[in-house]
Amino acid sequence: MVCASEFNTGQDAQLAHLAFFSCYNASMYTLKVRSRAREELVEFTDQVQEKLADSGEREGLVFLYVQHTTAGLTVNENADPDVPRDMLHAFRTLIPQHGMGFRHGEENSDAHIKATLVGSSVTVPFKDGKLLLGRWQGIFLCEFDGGRERQVIMMLR
Amino acid sequence: MVCASEFNTGQDAQLAHLAFFSCYNASMYTLKVRSRAREELVEFTDQVQEKLADSGEREGLVFLYVQHTTAGLTVNENADPDVPRDMLHAFRTLIPQHGMGFRHGEENSDAHIKATLVGSSVTVPFKDGKLLLGRWQGIFLCEFDGGRERQVIMMLR
Amino acid sequence: MVCASEFNTGQDAQLAHLAFFSCYNASMYTLKVRSRAREELVEFTDQVQEKLADSGEREGLVFLYVQHTTAGLTVNENADPDVPRDMLHAFRTLIPQHGMGFRHGEENSDAHIKATLVGSSVTVPFKDGKLLLGRWQGIFLCEFDGGRERQVIMMLR
Numbered sequence: 001m002v003c004a005s006e007f008n009t010g011q012d013a014q015l016a017h018l019a020f021f022s023c024y025n026a027s028m029y030t031l032k033v034r035s036r037a038r039e040e041l042v043e044f045t046d047q048v049q050e051k052l053a054d055s056g057e058r059e060g061l062v063f064l065y066v067q068h069t070t071a072g073l074t075v076n077e078n079a080d081p082d083v084p085r086d087m088l089h090a091f092r093t094l095i096p097q098h099g100m101g102f103r104h105g106e107e108n109s110d111a112h113i114k115a116t117l118v119g120s121s122v123t124v125p126f127k128d129g130k131l132l133l134g135r136w137q138g139i140f141l142c143e144f145d146g147g148r149e150r151q152v153i154m155m156l157r
Numbered sequence: 158m159v160c161a162s163e164f165n166t167g168q169d170a171q172l173a174h175l176a177f178f179s180c181y182n183a184s185m186y187t188l189k190v191r192s193r194a195r196e197e198l199v200e201f202t203d204q205v206q207e208k209l210a211d212s213g214e215r216e217g218l219v220f221l222y223v224q225h226t227t228a229g230l231t232v233n234e235n236a237d238p239d240v241p242r243d244m245l246h247a248f249r250t251l252i253p254q255h256g257m258g259f260r261h262g263e264e265n266s267d268a269h270i271k272a273t274l275v276g277s278s279v280t281v282p283f284k285d286g287k288l289l290l291g292r293w294q295g296i297f298l299c300e301f302d303g304g305r306e307r308q309v310i311m312m313l314r
Numbered sequence: 315m316v317c318a319s320e321f322n323t324g325q326d327a328q329l330a331h332l333a334f335f336s337c338y339n340a341s342m343y344t345l346k347v348r349s350r351a352r353e354e355l356v357e358f359t360d361q362v363q364e365k366l367a368d369s370g371e372r373e374g375l376v377f378l379y380v381q382h383t384t385a386g387l388t389v390n391e392n393a394d395p396d397v398p399r400d401m402l403h404a405f406r407t408l409i410p411q412h413g414m415g416f417r418h419g420e421e422n423s424d425a426h427i428k429a430t431l432v433g434s435s436v437t438v439p440f441k442d443g444k445l446l447l448g449r450w451q452g453i454f455l456c457e458f459d460g461g462r463e464r465q466v467i468m469m470l471r
Contacts, residue, residue: 063218065289068294069232100243100250101246102243102246102247104240106237109243109244109247112240112243115233116244117275119231120231120232121279123280151291
């Protein structure tokens, strides 16, 4: 986080040090995450860690936000690819694309619902410039209506 | 975000400029969102954008928090009303009010569960004083045990 | 939040008050939350409120993050123990440990999926040093593969 300062350096500046500060966080990024299938969990932890390193920030929160209504974000296991596979399988079983009587004409109501269940944002703390992820944790885009390029806003706080 | 400053303007102020700053965010609001049915997705994006404009803040995060246990918050499509309709239909199919063997006496366990699945908060980034929502995104209160007036805390960071 | 300041007190310091500020939040804690059963909602609101009191912070956001992939965090009712019981019952009904054709070898895919549905973090606003929880709200660790000691990062912003 950076605080820019503007000093009133008028005629009595030496005696009356009036200061106006505006604190802001200069670190905002737009990440691109590419999915290849209609439903896919795409890990992009490395991209987040790289931008965090670029920022020079040492401690705080990484906030990620997906600007789409048929994709979400989550933190989960990144070691065994069967975990994301099983997750998508369970979501598909509970909320199939067809057969639940959906009315929305684009045949992707299931994707909208899964996006809300997973959520449009994740927040991860960091310290000493490193994401404080647990040993098995990775950050995933949850694609429910791909393959597409998706846009994720990243802010540091 | 605002930084208030207090300068030590003691006798050697011209030489020793000791400064104590406290950075705080003055922008906190309580929003009222009214639902009319037991289950309803009520969009309140405009109310959030208005408070954001009032705040004068240019860049950061809008954090929204619902102070209830049978309602949640989500970001999803606000163009076709069939999307919220299909979502509530799917939730009702998966977790019906009756028939799952719930014990909680108020007959609203389904509402508590849906609230946890959706989540009690959403965070949306903003820039140049505007919410960075995707083209089809709106902010919704997810009512699962209404109609009622619900209270949402809004903070800027 | 604290702003540390470094003044350039070079030879023209009385005239040119160049200031470099770095704003940071010193309040970060690691909480331990113990579960006793495979599936359990463990309330730890008091632990969060205690750390918040220790911090001396008056207004902002408490951010909580679980560093595990088979446990989550939620805010829900803490008055009637039948609410958490019904919630775990519904999750178990929808996503049973066995019988959905999961491939992940550790027999805990259900726990990974529930963790993503609930989410790995919660954020709660506070004012005058007190969590702005609604009347019936408590903060819970959602254990889906216990009993274990779980680690929760707490940051104030």
